[in-house]
Amino acid sequence: MASREGIRGRIDAFACELAAELGDVDESLGDCWLDAVENQAVELGDAISAELACQLSRRRSVAAQVPCPQCGAPGRYRGQRSRELIGRRGPLTISEPEYFCPACRRAFFPADGGDRG
Ligand SMILES: [Zn+2]
Incomplete structure (x- = not known):
């Protein structure tokens, strides 16, 4: 099992990749720029959570x-x-x-x- 620091480092790297890929935030996705950023982040977090649950359930002994x-x-x-x-x-x-x-x-x-x- 990976360490928390190791996983945190990979999350940081993945978030950097996503941020670069997503580009500028579409402010129309929220009440203001920060709201739009959080809406997008929450949506991605939910998608990652769902995929992680799927993957872990497949690996369960x-x-x-x-x-x-x-x-x-x-x-x-x-x-x-x-x-x-x-x-x-x-x-x-x-x-x-x-x-x-x-x-x-x-x-x-x-x-x-x-x-x-
Ligand atoms: Zn029976």
């Missing part, structure tokens, strides 16, 4: 078997599925593990403790 919530029999890992949900900063598409219970003959998706549907 999964168990080969998880107990079925219906009968308790071991459910087998079947792969990942995409799920759309509403995060703190807007819509997210995450990847989550899908399991199959041979006893119940149904798929299930173990809920995360922080699952918000």
Whole structure:
């Protein structure tokens, strides 16, 4: 895992690249220049947050078997599925593990403790 300073340095470098690429701020995007800057920054921050959640959910380790919530029999890992949900900063598409219970003959998706549907 990267250090906070290392990540902060990469964020600074990425922000410099974005600023250069975006060019002059369109003041019509806010009530004034600073408001337009903040609106653009918040929009980009939300997009980065959503993409980071997507990427991290894909990298999350999964168990080969998880107990079925219906009968308790071991459910087998079947792969990942995409799920759309509403995060703190807007819509997210995450990847989550899908399991199959041979006893119940149904798929299930173990809920995360922080699952918000
Ligand atoms: Zn079952």
